Amino acid sequence: MDRISAMPKAILHNILARLPDKEAARTSALSKTWRDTWYSFPNLSVHWGYFxxxxxVPLGKSHRLGKSHRFSGLDNLIDYVTKRLLRLHDQGLPLEEFKLNLGDLVDPTLVTFHLDQWIRIASEIGVKVLELDLSSDYGKWDLALCAIEAKSLTKLHLGKGIRIGQEFLKHSMKLSSVKMLSLTGVLFAHEWIIEHFISHCPLAEHLSMDHCYVYNHLSSEVPLESLFLHGLRKLKEVDLQGIQEVHIDSPNLVNLCYAPLDFNAPFKLNFDSCTSLRSLILMHLQTIANVDKWFLELFSKHPFLERVEIFAYSMSERIDISSAQLKVLKLTHCSNLKEVNIDAPNLLSFSYDCADKPVISFMRSSDLLKVRVVTDVDFEHFYSLRESIWNIPQKILASLSLFIKRTFPGYGYGRVTELQVSSIPPSIKHLEVTLDPDSDHKFLYGRLMNYLLSSCFPETISFIYGGGNTFIEFFYEMLMGSEKEECYCCSSSDPKCWWHALKIVNISCSFMTNQNIDFKDMLDVWPVSSVEKVTFRLEL
Structure with missing residues (x-):
């Protein structure tokens, strides 16, 4: 017996909701029961790639000329969506979600009638989630007025290929239930419409705007330059991309993510009144004058700030960060930095991903703090790398990721041979090394590993490598071979450096599923032309 098909329809709908959209649709071919279940399923998600x-698609733009030139795939999509919506409407069934993605291949003006009809039906049967992505370069679809009459809407996402005209200024909006509003690449007839549109979502908790456009006095599409958000007392999360000037007055805002349109031009970002802010992510910003003062004021104006992420930022040479509340700090591609001083007793996670290698100091730190450092390095800069690692307290350095630049024989070797190690270096949980050395230079390999293992002792070390298996074989033999490499930094009369006592506990790799594989078997099946990852777990 097919006991699953005999289950109540609510349970069958729950099963469909847990499947990918395409797989859920295929269940309609199983039986009449499943076909009826699918057609009464309150979620309608349509992607052009399914049809x-x-x-x-006909070459050029011939499919814009009329129905006789339209390709069958689009007709099938239109027929499918129309039937699904009409069946729900005629049976008095609700619609929880309606998601439509027409891609870049379809001119939305070709299906204007159908789009208007679908939005009207969806509004009438109480759609709660409406997501429209037309993403077309051929034309724009004027958003149907009935879209703002759906009192049931809790989430509204409008994507590219959609235009919102001036008639929305005069029409009564009924978006009082919308909690999530997302606008991506939408074209507005005027800047005023944007704030008018947003202000009619008084319960909005999440707002996202990504590179929206307006008409200028020449009726050309230009990027939105400024945005003023005020009166949205429920607003908790804002993500704004591609706007040069932003003013936010939302005292209950918790999360803010911002990136300007022009990365190299001055920007304005005012969120001083957002005193409840807990998370701040800033991307692609030009240098702020007196960045030290900016950081000091940031934490004093926003005393509850727990997470700060700065991406692609031109810093001053030194920054001082002091906060009793800060828990997560992430600096990515921040140029010019030479010194970072952190006084954050409750900091739990610090991530630094930059080409520059500043001296990082922790005035006060939590016993639970974990530090992750990602950087580029070549032999000439190994000294500064080692100094940076040794400066970080041993108990908090959790992982180190390095991209080793190709170094040619004779370049930078003199400084490496000066290294003397008198004690075991700081222990870290994981060292990840991405490298592409010349497979013929074992002279390079020996100095590379000697320096790395003299700078930090990793519990695990991973190599991301695209140069065949020569380097991996060298590393294995260096630690496990009967005659290990002479240490380049110790005289022949001295005892071996500590890292000669390292042992390989187990090995894993990206192209074999075994947790503890045989090394020679791995070499035999090593892919010739792909980048692979091999991980060694070590112990003293």
Missing amino acids: FTEDD
């Missing part, structure tokens, strides 16, 4: 591919 046609780029090869199915």
Whole structure:
């Protein structure tokens, strides 16, 4: 007996909701029960890729000329969506979600009638989530007024290919239930419409805007330059991309993510009144004058700030960060930095991903703090790398990721041979090394590993490597071979450096599923032309 099909329809709908959209749709071919279940399923998610591919679309723009020139894949999509919506409407069934993605291949003006009809039906049967992505370069679809009459809407996402005209200024909006509003690449007839549109979502908790556009006085599409958000007392999360000037007055805002349109031009970002802010992510910003003062004021104006992430930022040479509340700090591609001083007794996670290697100091730190450092390095800069690692307290350095630049024989070796190690270096949980050395230079390999293992003792070390298996074989033999490499930094009369006592506990790799593989078996099946990852777990 098919006991699953005999289950109540609510349970069958729950099963469909847990499947990917395409797989859920295929269940309609199983039986009449499943077909009826699918057609009464309150979620309608349609992606153009389910009905046609780029090869199915007529060349050029011929499919814009009319129905006789329209390709069958689009007709099938239109027929499917219309039938699904009409069946729900005629049976008095609700619609929880309606998601439509037409891709870049379809001119939305070709299906204007159907889009208007679908939005009207969805609004009438109480759609709660409406997501429209037309993403077309051929034309724009004027958002139907009925879209703002759906009192049931809790989430509204509008993507590219959609235009919002001036008639929305005069029409009564009924978006009083919308909690999530997302606008991506939408074209507005005027800047005023944007704030008017947003202000009619008084319960909005999440707002996202990504590179939206307006008409200028020449009726050309230009990027939105400024945005003023005020009166949204429920607003908790804001993500704004591609706007040069932003003013936010939302005292209950918790999360803010911002990136300007022009990365190299001055920007304005005012969120001083957002005193409840807990998370701040800033991307692609030009240098702020007196960045030290900016950081000091940031934490004094926002006393609850727990997470700060700065991405692609031109810093001053030194920054001082002091906060009793800060728990997560992430600096990525921040140029010019030479010194970072952190006084954050409750900091739990610090991540630094930059080409520059500043001296990082912790005035006060939590016993639970974990530090992750990601950087580029070549032999000439190994000294500064080692100094940076040794400066970080041993108990908090959790992982180190290095990209080893190709170094040619004779370049930078003199400084490496000066290294003397008198004690075991700081222990870290994981060392990840991405490298592409010349497979013929074992002279390079020996100095590379000697320096790395003299700078830090990793519990695990991973190599991401695209140069065959020569280096991996060298590393294995260096630690496990009967005659290990002479240490380049010790005289022949001295005892071996500590790292000669390292043992390999087990090995894993990206192209074999075994947790503890045989090394020679791995070499035998090593892919010739792909980048692979091999991990060694070590112990003293």
